[in-house]
Amino acid sequence: MFDVTEFQARCRAAGLALTHQRQVIYQVLMQARGHPCPEVIYEKVRKRIPSISAGTVYKNIKTFLNAGLLCEVTLHHGTMRLETNVQPHHHLVCTGCRAIFDVDSNEVDEVQLRRKPPKGFLVNGYKIEFYGLCPGCRKRQ
Ligand SMILES: [Zn+2]
Ligand SMILES: [Zn+2]
Incomplete structure (x- = not known):
């Protein structure tokens, strides 16, 4: 707010x-x-x-x-979408209506890559996008 x-x-x-x-x-x-x-x-x-x-x-x-x-x-169907929540979090993306929902980072398991990154690479963060259908689009199907 x-x-x-x-x-x-x-x-x-x-x-x-x-x-x-x-x-x-x-x-x-x-x-x-x-x-x-x-x-x-x-x-x-x-x-x-x-x-x-x-x-x-x-x-x-x-x-x-x-x-x-x-x-x-990032990478959202080629259109620019703005993120007002600057805290680390992940996304549920609806491929039906393009709605984007936030997922708290503690609801997602630590990613293996973060603990064991490729040689020489320092990982500072990561973002996961889950694709699927939101409840509204599922009902419409
Ligand atoms: Zn939807
Ligand atoms: Zn977000």
């Missing part, structure tokens, strides 16, 4: 200037459920700042990504 003090602290730590636009974009991101695509964020931001351009919203999303305030969900 959105916390102004936390947002300001994270911007300061990342060396980002605090602007009203930036704060609104971040707030919309944090309040968006799941793993939104940038277009959805733009539509929501525009309701609060009608004069804002799509370019400005996307540029700020890029800035948040570069600064580590956001992550990008």
Whole structure:
């Protein structure tokens, strides 16, 4: 959820200037459920700042990504999906409706590769994507 003090602290730590636009974009991101695509964020931001351009919203999303305030969900059907949960976790991906659900990392067994990585490789983290059908899509089938 959105916390102004936390947002300001994270911007300061990342060396980002605090602007009203930036704060609104971040707030919309944090309040968006799941793993939104940038277009959805733009539509929501525009309701609060009608004069804002799509370019400005996307540029700020890029800035948040570069600064580590956001992550990008990787390899997701070629579309960009944003990750607002920067804690380590894994994903359940529905191949029917493209919904992405978070899975806590402690619900997944330690991966063997992390304990015994290939020679010379230092593993700092990992992400697992489980593919399948969400309850809604299973019902529709
Ligand atoms: Zn689904
Ligand atoms: Zn996630």
